[in-house]
Amino acid sequence: MPRQYHTNYGLSASKRSEKSLIDQLVTLFPLGDPEYFRHCVSYYETNHIERITEKIFEMGGYYPQLAYQVDINDNNNNNSLATEQHQRWNAALYTLATKLFPDTDIDYLRRIISQHTHSIVEQATTQILADPCVPERLEYGQLSRHDMFKSESYKAQALEQLVLDYPQIWKSSICAVLAENNWDYINSFDQLSEMGSGGFWRSIRNFFVHWSLPKAGSSSSSSSTTSSSLHQRQHYMDNTFTQELDLLRKRQLDQQSAKDQVVAQEINTQEYDKHHQSITCGCCFGDYPFEALVFCSQGNHPFCHDCITRFMMEGLFGQGGLRGVDRIPCISSEETCHGCLPTMVLQQVLSNDVWKAYESSLFEVNISRQSWGLVQCAACSYCELDESIRPMQQILDKTARFISIARWVMVLLLLLIILMLGRMVNGKLITLLLLFTLGIPLIISQHQWDLQTDLQIAYNRIVHQRRGYAFQCRHPSCGKLTCLQCMHIIRGIHSCYENERDGLRLYVEKAMADAVKLSCMQSVISKIRWMQQNCMQVWLCHVLYLSQRYWKRILFSFL
Known part of the structure; x- marks a missing residue:
């Protein structure tokens, strides 16, 4: 008995010493990962602090740190x-x-x-x-x-809540669904609702298996016990699980609100039809209530929501006549109407996807009209203003005169060099020959010198040095990386112009495959040269073609 007590005391002492060592390391290296320090302490028997500190300084002062919670x-x-x-x-x-x-x-x-x-x-x-x-x-x-990963309390509470939500389904089946959905409560709730109870007879059997008669006089006690248990569960409930319960309740309320709105619209339509007060749509000529119509800015032409939606979808995704148009004209068949469809009404009528597409088209058109230096994501319309360097067009506009002057300055410098070489040689004839052989071609070629292209190459080099080679999109729904050299999305280990090189490779391989084929002169049948049967067919066709040409020449000679 004393020996066992001594052993437990030794273990507790070692744990206390380990904890004190970890606390010292955390003090020396703030925000350090305690598990990492515990792993390092287990490697040494003596001088733990000194050795671990020395190792961290050998790695340049780097050590794993605690991260912040992600929500x-x-x-x-x-x-x-x-x-x-x-x-x-x-x-x-x-x-x-x-x-x-x-x-x-x-x-x-x-x-x-x-x-x-x-x-x-x-x-x-x-x-x-x-x-x-x-x-x-x-x-x-x-x-x-x-x-995301789920805590053990979240898993237990999700299982308990799903058992209460679906008492007709076996607990083992609920556990299997939770494991399949990464223990996510909302996804498991939706999947279990689609599964159902397994039929009418399965529901009857589960009812008799799971249901039991309450004892007499236990209604008040059971209700008090249930209320106390619910209060206790809410007190110790996981924060993530509470948020998901709120999301599920909000989704159910939204669904019920949408159903109520449909019923209200049906009742409203029936009342309009009963009193013969429906208004005719100016596009499809159907009868609708006043609340289901949109009027142009002139207030003379009503249109139903379906016609407005189809008109906008065709203009955005079909013919494209409405992309970038800030004023949507009236769609009435009368040409005298100069009204438009109000923007606020369109935002209420159109779905979120169509309205976002319309806003994106307006944004793209307005941005393209500006001469700003923008860096844009290749997957969405998100862009940022690049203030590190001026746009190329502004530089060319301000330096157009200097470019023309620079061409002549280069020619004059070369001519001066030619004259200096002629003086060094001390020969007028040689100087004249150099002027005619080098000076005149320089004067002619200065008009062909594309200085703007050279400036564009230098500009691109400066831009890459200042911007970098990748652009991180900060849109909440995108977040992709864009390569600033090829303007393609970066996926893993990126290689610029990879698709273009693959297309070129396939084109070259097809050309090489076509090069080893021989086309028959008469029947124009493409066959492989090294196949014996096809070679014989090509040879026979070739012989027939030559014999026909020979006899044709003989016949024409007698004519």
């Missing part, structure tokens, strides 16, 4: 440190999935991250770069709420 729903504006394991995994997942490896599969990243407890970003990056077959994904640089 997708709060636009990542969280200043609290990630201390728990799932929070640190989420911070590493956000860094890897959105910045370092934006084209790598999320499940693959989660599987690698879950293998490490410290230096997660560094170790995961090393492991990914060493893997020759890294799976890719389509959603470049996107990270959703359901992709």
Whole structure:
């Protein structure tokens, strides 16, 4: 008994000493990862602080630090440190999935991250770069709420809530659905609602299996117990799970509101039809209530929402006549109407996708009319004003006179060099020969010297030095990297003009394949030269063609 007590005391003492060492290292290196320091302490037996400090200084003062918590729903504006394991995994997942490896599969990243407890970003990056077959994904640089790691309390609460939401489904099936959806409550809720209970007889069986008669006099006690348990659950509920419950309730309220709006519109239409007060649309000539119509700015021509939507979609995605048009004209068949469709009304009638497309077209047209130096994303309309250098057109406008003068200055300098060479030789004849052989061609060729192209090349070099070679889009729904040399999206290890080189390679390979084919003169049949059967066919056709030409010449000679 005393020996066992001595052993436990020794273990606790070693843990206390380890904790004190980690606290000293955290004091020396602020925001350092305690798990990383614990891993370093386990390597040494003595002089832990000195050896670890020496190693950190040998690496240039770099050491893994604690990251901040990541909240997708709060636009990542969280200043609290990630201390728990799932929070640190989420911070590493956000860094890897959105910045370092934006084209790598999320499940693959989660599987690698879950293998490490410290230096997660560094170790995961090393492991990914060493893997020759890294799976890719389509959603470049996107990270959703359901992709994040979940805490153990979240998993337990999600399972408990789904059991309450779907009492007719077995708990094992709910666990399987949760595991399939990365323990996300909302996605599992939607999938279970699509699955249903399995039919009428399955519902009857589950009702008798799960339902039990309440005991007499236990209604008040059960209600009080339920209310107290709900209050206790809300008190200890995970913050992420609470947010998802609020999102689910808001979505259900929005769906109910949309259904109520449809019913109200139907009742309104019936009332208009009953009293014969419907108004005719000026485009499709259908009868609609006043609330379902849009009037032009003149107030004379009404149009239904469907006609306005089809008109805008055809003008934006079809013929394209409305792209960049800031004043949408009235679509009435009367040519005397000079009104337009109000912008505020269009924003209310059109869907979000169509309205965003219209706004993007206006933005692109207005930007193209300006002479600003802009850097634009290759995947969306996001752009930034480049103030590091003036636009090329402004430079050319201000230096047009200097360019013409520079050409003649270069010619005069070369002529002076020729004259100086002639004086050094002391021969007038040689000087005249040099003037005629070099000076006159220089005067003629100065008009052919494309100085503007040379300035453009120098301008591009300066731009690349100041801007860099990649542009990070800061749009919340995009976030892609654009190569500023080829203006293509950067996916993984980027190579400029890769598609163009592939097209050139395919063109050359096709030309080489066509070069080894021999076309028959008479039947124009393309066959491979080294195939014996086709060679015989080409040879026979060639002989027949020559014999026909021979007999034709003989016949024409007698005519």
